[in-house]
Amino acid sequence: MDLTYSAADEAFRLEVRDWLAAHLSGDFAELRGLGGPGRENQAFDERLEWDRYLGAHGWTCLGWPTEHGGRGLSLARQIIFHEEYARANAPARVNHLGEELLGPTLIAFGSPEQRRRFLPEIVAVRELWCQGYSEPGAGSDLASVATRARLDGDEWIIDGQKVWTSLAHHADWCFVVARTVPGSRRHDGLSYLLVPMRQDGVEVRPITQLTGTSEFNEVYFDGARTEASLVVGTPGDGWKVAMATLGFERGISTVGQQIGFARELDAVIDLARRNGAIDDPVICDRIAHARMGLEAMRLHALRTLAGDASTGPAQASVSKLVWANWHRGLGELAMQVAGAPSLVVQASPYELDDLQRLFLYSRSDTIYGGSNEIQRNILAERVLGLPREARP
Structure with a gap:
């Protein structure tokens, strides 16, 4: 795998770097470093304004085909943008679910009418999305969803509950996996519906996390409605569409995520130097392993993005x-x-520093987006060919 960039790519890197330096200024300069997992409450409206500013200047949906409003940039240039965006400590984006998940899903599976209706709004960041997958009885085991939808004339009527729905309290729309074929089980009979959030029949209840913030939510659908045409793909065949969305979720943006990880590791090393913990050989060894692990992670991500x-x-x-x-x-x-000192909050009633927040929020990393157990089952069954785990 060739990890080098061409002279033209490096020129593009300088273009991105210079643009961010010039435009992350004025009021936008105060947004540097704000937002992200466990801190999505920080300056949300201002970050939304920044995302719209990016869209107005052609810096959203970079890898989308030009006919759908993107720039059709190569994989290398998309990686460069995410690297430079993270290095600039630019604010966390608020349009991830629309730009990185739903948009590519509609490009791959949506009807021409759905693309015309929704893609321009995502590019311009005029509508925000959330993901209606997990349920109280169907977390990582998505095929167990119980939320149901039935056709009533020219509308779907949705009843059920979703949970751990990121940023649902800000979202205008939700892409919902629901069971639309009565009597169906597991992967069969599911449909992928696009549902407006701002209507009677949709209730959002924030969930307070260990960090004290509430970016996750419960969402209750009680007779919520959406147009019959707003099913992506074929009704009853939503599993294929839902799995494609999950594949898009682990795409280009993870490269920028790793630069954020590097910044966190540097903060840990800086604290170790200041308080003398770096002199402990056990801690020093763990820091070295963390640095090597981060580099291995970066190379694996690049290989995956460029792979089969x-x-x-x-x-x-x-x-x-x-x-x-x-x-x-x-x-x-x-x-x-x-x-x-890590055991003591920074101020009353519950003010955390960045490393305390990192510790508490990262406990969820091995659960959301598919738990460790589910990921290992996928590898065991689909790659190694081992017998399926017993299921009730």
Whole structure:
């Protein structure tokens, strides 16, 4: 695998770097470093304004085909943008679910009418999306969803509950996996519906996390409605569409995520130097292993992005296991370096510092987006050919 960039690619890198330096200024300069997992409450409206500013200047949906409003950039240039965006400490994006998940799904499976209706709004960041997958009885085991939808004339009527729905309290729309074939089980009879959030019959209840913030939500559908035409793909064949969305979830943006991880690791090392923990050979060894693990993760991500698309599900599972376990371990290392002061909040009633927040939020990394157990089952069954785990 060739990881070098051409002279034209490096010129593009300078273009991105210079643009961010020039435009992350004025009021936008105050947004640097804000947002992200466990901190999505920070300056949300201002970050939304920044995302719309990016869209107005052609910096959203970079890999989408030009006929769908994107720029059709190469994989290398998409990686460069995410690297430079992270290095600039630019604010966390608020349009990830629309730009990185739903948009590519509609490009692959949506009808021409759906693309015309929704893609321009995603590019311009005029509509925000959330993901209606997990349920109280169907977390990583998505095929167990119980939310149901039935056709009533020219509308679907949706009843059920979703949980751990990121940013549902800000979203205008939700892509919902629901059971539309009565009596169906597991993967069969599911449909992928596009449902407006701002209507009677949709209730959003925030979930308070260990970090004290509430970016996850419960969502209740009680007779919620959406147009009959807003099913992506064929009714009853939503499993294929839902799995494609999950594949898009572990795409280009993970490269920028790793630069954020590197910044967190540097903060841990800086604290270790300041408080003398770096002199502990055990801690020093763990820091060295963390640095090597981060580099291995980066190379694996690049290889996966440039690899054979047919290995997507397996590669996605490996990537999720690698970064989630590494990041959880970094949170534990941060608390070991901080020592006893890590047990005390910074201010009343519950003000955390960045490393405390890292530790608490990273406990969820190995659960959301497919738990470790589910990822290992996928690899065992679909790659190694081992017998399926017994299911009730």
